[in-house]
Amino acid sequence: MSLLRTQKLVKHFGDTRAVDGVDLIVSQGEFLSLVGANGAGKTTLVNLISAYLQPDSGHIFFQDQDITFLPVADRIKAGIARSFQLVNLFDDLSAFDNVALAVFSREGKTRNLFTLAEKDDAVTQETLEVLREFGIEDKRETLAGGLAQGERKLLDVAVAHALRPKLLFLDEPTSGVSTRDKAQIMDTVSSVVRAGKITAVIIEHDMDVVFKYSDRIVVMQEGSILADGSPDEIRQNGEVAAMLLGAPTST
Amino acid sequence: MILGNNGQRRSIAWRWALAIPVVVVLLAVPAFAGAYWTQLLTYGLIFAVAALGFNLLLGYTGLLSFGHSAYLGVGAYSVAFMVRYWHVSSMELYILGGVAATAIVSALFGVVCVRYTRIFFAILTLALSQVLWTVAYKFFWITGGTDGLRVPYSDLSLLGGLIHFAGDDTYNKFIHSYYYYVLVIFCACVVLMWLIVHSPFGKTLQAIRDNETRARFLGVQILQYRWLAFLVSGIFTGLAGVLWVPLNGLTTPDILYWPQSGKIVFFTVLGGFRNFSGPIIGAVVYNFLEAWVVGFTQYWQFALGVILIVLVLFVPGGLVGTLLRVLTKTTTSMQTKPKALT
Amino acid sequence: MDILVLQILNSLFYASVLFLLAAGLSLIFGVMGIINMAHGSLYALGAYVTAWVITFAATAVHPAVLFLLLPAGALVVTAAGVVIEPVLLRPLYKRPEEYQLLITFGLLLVLEDVMRFVWGGTPLSASPLMDALGIVHVGEFVYPTYNLLVIAIGVFAALGVWAFVYRTRFGVMLRATSQDRRMASALGMNVGRVYVQAFGLGCFMAGLGGAIVVPSQAAVLGMGVEVLVLAFVVVVIGGLGSLEGALVGALIVSFVRTGVIQFYEELELAVLYLIAAAVLLVRPTGLFGRPQ
Ligand SMILES: Nc1ncnc2c1ncn2[C@@H]1O[C@H](COP(=O)(O)OP(=O)(O)OP(=O)(O)O)[C@@H](O)[C@H]1O
Ligand SMILES: [Mg+2]
Secondary structure (H helix, E strand, O other): EEEEEEEEEEEEEEEEEEEEEOOOOOEOOEEEEEEEEEOOOHHHHHHHOOOHHHOOOOEEEEOOEOOOOOOHHHHHHHHEEEEOOOOOOOOOOOOHHHHHHHHHOOOOOOOOOOOOOOOOOHHHHHHHHHHOOOHHHHOOOOOOHHOHHHHHHHHHHHHHHOOOOOOEEEOOOOOOOOOHHHHHHHHHHHHHHHHHOOEEEOOOHHHHHHHHOEEEEEEEEOOOOEEEEEEEHHHHHHHHHHHHHHHOOOO | OOOOHHHHHHHHHHHHHHHHHHHHHHHHHHHHHOHHHHHHHHHHHHHHHHHHHHHHHHHHHHHOOOHHHHHHHHHHHHOOOOOOOOHHOOOOHHHHHHHOOOOOOOOHHHHHOOOOOOHHHHHHHHHHHHHHEEEEEEEEOOHHHHHHHEEOOOHOOHHHOOOOOOOOOOOOHHHHHHHHHHHHHHHHHHHHHHHHOOHHHHHHHHHHHHHHHHHHHOOOOOHHHHHHHHHHHHHHHHHHHHHHHHHHEEOOOOOHOOHHHHHHHHHHHHHHOOOOOOOHHHHHHHHHHHHHHHHHHEEEEHHHHHHHHHHHHHHOOOHHHHHHHHHHHHOOOOOOOOOOOO | OOOHHHHHHHHHHHHHHHHHHHHHHHHHHHOOOOOOOHHHHHHHHHHHHHHHHHHHHHOOOOOOHHHHHHHHHHHHHHHHHHHHHHHHHHOOOOHHHHHHHHHHHHHHHHHHHHHHHOOOOEEEOHHHHHOOOOEEOOEEEEEEOOOOOOHHHHHHHHHHHHHHHHHHHHHHHHHHHHOHHHHHHHHHOOHHHHHHHHHHHHHHHHHHHHHHHHHOOOOOHHHHHHHHHHHHHHHHHOOOHHHHHHHHHHHHHHHHHHHHHHHHHHHHHHHHHHHHHHHHHOOOOOOOOOOO
């Protein structure tokens, strides 16, 4: 069953055809990688699906409901969450508060003016649970702005994950970290995603990572989908190989 | 008991340990200070309430309002109108009326202002407050114009008529009772604001301040939260206006004029806007500072301007922020969380 | 009919001064991203200095020479600006913009008291210049010729600024810097110098505004603060950072103001603020502002 489906999705920036008639299908429960050269339109596609941008034309269906014109908050309620390519955290709040906010928001508790946030034991427990899953529990009191890059990346994903989405978009969760941290981040992310039975779409440049973790791979080029298949199929696709060989491996 | 909060629990204990002696000293002030100093401190506490409200926007929501004179003024003029047109004398009714009026005005202004941030927000709040100023200034047959409206303490009654100041030589009694009246309200406001900024709502405001986009992608509807913060902020400042006017004895359009907003900004920066207690300390210190500077030079604006420039250039954390930094530097082994909002 | 002409002239006079002020404010914001709260005080400083110099010289020199002294205020203010930027503003560019607003607010407080200290509470005017030019007849009314000169200076200033920003090399650098500071410095521009120059130019315009207004209206304490709020209204209507916006905003504000004063003087400022608020609601960036 398809969880998400886009229909002839188009977004142009002036002459740049960032997304140019994309029909993407994401199935329930899969771990999908979105790959392609710099500027292929991956981030823009995610921006459209997450309501960061409005498409020029086309439609987005989530669980067979047309969400093309739903505002951000409603798409999140429907179960779509995302992280950002450049780490996007609340830098002057602690790691704990970063995650707790997502939990409060999901539970509709952010309008409580007269209760102490820390007195909410259910939220506290859940927040700690999420931090533990991502292995950054001991950094809970550290301000997000003071964390190391790898920890920031993890926290970024943790915040999105704490919204308990059905569909999670991760835009380059391992960019800008060392190879060792990369493996650790990807192990953590994939185990969390699989344990939670979350459908995940990740944008990634490192093809080793992509082949290792994905169920399916979608290759984009100049705003369109160039290829779509299992890791093995993609590996054997000459056209893709040629394109990916010519492309930089990371941004 | 819960893993995450040992640090916070400990700092709460610390805060009580600090707060209790402060309250005890505040309670004792009229016993050893004369009417002059008591009155000055009363002003300080009143403006501290305004600053608490103001800082919910600046420190916690990241919005610099240059128009908070509007709410001081609405609070003050509501009282003056109640005195002049309805001959109300009960302080409790003043508070009810003043708070209701400021709530309406700040709710309306908020709708317009919270669509903007940064400098645009500052200018827009400024402009709107000046609309009220011109109205108070020009419609003199209603507002008394530059002569203002009198709110004499001799007509005032506190606690539903239990305390009043009719008769001769009641000034000292007034200062004395009013100080305690303000002190109680001040303490209530501090507790209330402390609760608000530590509530899920308060955390959400800080999240919006730090990163609006990410907050939006947690499902937070930014404008609604900003508006609510604006409203709460206006109400606190309006309450300060209500408390201010019997002490001052009259209200003139000056309370609505924008240098008054500048003053609120000033003492918040003086104390440090990234701290909960910064604006409180700033307001109290400012009132003594102003009284002192005015005492020996007529060019007190010059002195304040220089102080502000020095603060911005060299002490951006304000008094409290800097003090905390010095303290945490010397006790790093005890503290793990030097930069967070306290 | 004649009264209408008179009102139009009055509005244009006012618009000229407001334009100089608002364009300076806008230019500084456009290039440096700073709202200069002390802008009105610099305008007042320009007025005081010119009035002072002219009063001083009036007895000694021929009226024609007096006109050469008119820009004195503008020059002094420019000099002040060239000192203020590197000393007070430069350390703050990396900090949140609240601090920049605050420091110019501190400067405002200082300047207001400096003027009070130097010139005291008595109004100071440069009326010899106004008297020297006499009057013109508009039907049954008379109008000071000097005010026509101010209008001419306003028109000339608008053209001059436009040519400067769009037709000179310096203008190109200004615009480049305002568009993208990092890019400009990557292209080898000396951003620091552009900033001093932009701030100096903005201050010059404020000072010139004060200097040309003072022969017709005496300099008084608080004039800067009063005019600052009007200049804000102008830039909010026209769009912060836009010179065209400053021009159109100044015209709108001046004409509306003259009109409202005719009918219901009490509402003068309120109407202006409401217009500003209305413009913002419809076009958040002002009439000519570019999106943030
Ligand atoms: N807001 C925007 N305005 C103008 N052009 C944009 C905007 N966002 C993206 N683009 C352009 O659209 C194209 C696709 O960009 P996009 O960010 O989607 O690529 P990407 O596949 O995510 O690349 P990368 O791997 O570098 O992150 C690029 O040419 C980019 O320059
Ligand atoms: Mg991208």
